[in-house]
Amino acid sequence: MTLIAIVGATGTGKSAFALDLAEAFARVGRAAEVVNADAMQLYRGMDLGTAKLAVDERRGIPHRLLDVLDVTEEASVARYQPAARAAIDEIERRGAVALLVGGSGLYVSGVIHDFRFPGTDPVIRAELERELAERGPGLLHARLRTIDAETAAAVDPQNGRRIVRALEVIAVTGEPKAARLPDEPVPWRPHRIVHLRSDRARLVERLDARVERMWRDGLIDEVRGLVPLGIERGVTARKAIGYQQALAQLDGRLSEADAIAETQQLTRVYARRQVSWFKRYADAAVIDADEASDRAAELDRQISLG
Numbered sequence: 001m002t003l004i005a006i007v008g009a010t011g012t013g014k015s016a017f018a019l020d021l022a023e024a025f026a027r028v029g030r031a032a033e034v035v036n037a038d039a040m041q042l043y044r045g046m047d048l049g050t051a052k053l054a055v056d057e058r059r060g061i062p063h064r065l066l067d068v069l070d071v072t073e074e075a076s077v078a079r080y081q082p083a084a085r086a087a088i089d090e091i092e093r094r095g096a097v098a099l100l101v102g103g104s105g106l107y108v109s110g111v112i113h114d115f116r117f118p119g120t121d122p123v124i125r126a127e128l129e130r131e132l133a134e135r136g137p138g139l140l141h142a143r144l145r146t147i148d149a150e151t152a153a154a155v156d157p158q159n160g161r162r163i164v165r166a167l168e169v170i171a172v173t174g175e176p177k178a179a180r181l182p183d184e185p186v187p188w189r190p191h192r193i194v195h196l197r198s199d200r201a202r203l204v205e206r207l208d209a210r211v212e213r214m215w216r217d218g219l220i221d222e223v224r225g226l227v228p229l230g231i232e233r234g235v236t237a238r239k240a241i242g243y244q245q246a247l248a249q250l251d252g253r254l255s256e257a258d259a260i261a262e263t264q265q266l267t268r269v270y271a272r273r274q275v276s277w278f279k280r281y282a283d284a285a286v287i288d289a290d291e292a293s294d295r296a297a298e299l300d301r302q303i304s305l306g
Contacts, residue, residue: 002092003189005037005100005112007281008196009274010267011207012289015053017196018101020296022061025097033091034058035084036065037102037111039075040240045226046071048219049242051210064091071237072230076165077110084111085188100191105277112193113185124171128164137163148176156273161235193284196292197275203289204268211242211264215256219246241266 006014006021015034022032036042040050044067047054052066064087069075084100088111091098100111109115132140137160144166145152155162170176198206223231223246231238231247238244245259245266254262278284287295 002096003088003098003100003112003191005108005191005193006102006196007037007105007108007193007278007284008103008289009198009203009271009278010051010103011203011210011271012103012196012198013292014101014103014196015051017194017287017292017296018099019059019061020293021194022097022099023059024296031094031096032099033062033064033096035087035091035098035100036063037084037100037104037107039077039080039102039104039107039236041066041102042069042075042080043067043071043237043240044069045222045229046237046240046243048214048217048222049240049246069237070229071226071234073237074235075237077104077106080107081110081115103274105274109185112188112191114188115185120168121172124168125164128167132160132164136160140164140167143167144170151176161239193281195278195281195284195286196289197286198289203271207267207271208264211260211267214242214263215260220249220256223247224250241270 004021006018008014018034022034025032038050038052040046041052042065043050046052053063065080065084068083084107088098088100100108102108128140137158140160140163141152141155141157144155144163147170148166151166155166157163219242223243226237226243227247227250231243238247242263245254245263248254249256249259
């Protein structure tokens with residue numbers, strides 16, 4: 001097996017576990033490389049708020065698909081999928097193990113499963129985005145619910161981008177179910193999944209502490225430096241949890257205490273959605289996040305390297 005996905009909610013230690021696992025493989029003569037599957041870590045300059053490992057923290061393990069987008073560019077799974085698969089192909093051609101690491105569930109599924117993403121229609125997209133700007137996500141989500149209740153139930157009612165994309169796909173294809181993930185997806189190629197889980201109370205404590213640490217470590221300065229680069233115009237980047245609140249603090253719309261509190265609350269909500277998403281990976285090897293470091297050295301007993 002040369003493709004392993006390491007998934008879990010934010011704050012469960014996926015990045016550190018991937019490094020431990022790569023070093024375990026190195027001890028038995030197998031090289032391993034990390035392929036990023038965190039949508040926000042694709043962006044250059046968005047480091048503190050995404051918990052991106054600095055180069056000197058990566059223990060010499062190569063990392064792919066970090067810092068590949070400007071903050072003004074839109075991140076999408078349709079764009080990410082071919083880039084991630086190309087990176088995995090290159091890693092495997094050299095006989096190494098590809099570790100697909102991240103908590104963006106749709107991005108992971110878009111790589112390991114044989115998903116095909118319908119094209120876009122700029123006219124339809126522009127009209128939907130105009131409606132989103134004028135009316136907000138609630139009405140668009142209600143429209144999606146009338147067309148395809150199952151898809152609507154799987155999309156966050158406040159996630160305007162996902163709602164617009166679902167409605168666009170349905171309009172382009174003429175198929176209400178076209179924006180829905182398959183119930184039994186076909187694997188892209190053989191892979192194994194490692195799912196890091198954590199007790200909810202411990203996870204919440206870690207997440208709240210991490211948000212406070214982000215502010216202490218200089219998130220406001222990081223975001224201030226991204227403003228001249230256009231983060232306020234970014235479709236995706238400016239809405240990232242933590243960055244949106246930091247921008248509001250810089251603009252005087254939120255106090256620091258309120259920005260931190262709002263980021264903590266949204267991070268907890270996001271983690272709950274991640275937990276729900278990754279439950280669909282029924283065949284994953286589940287590891288307690290607090291035991292992950294010790295388990296990495298044993299994982300070759302569970303995963304055949306073929």
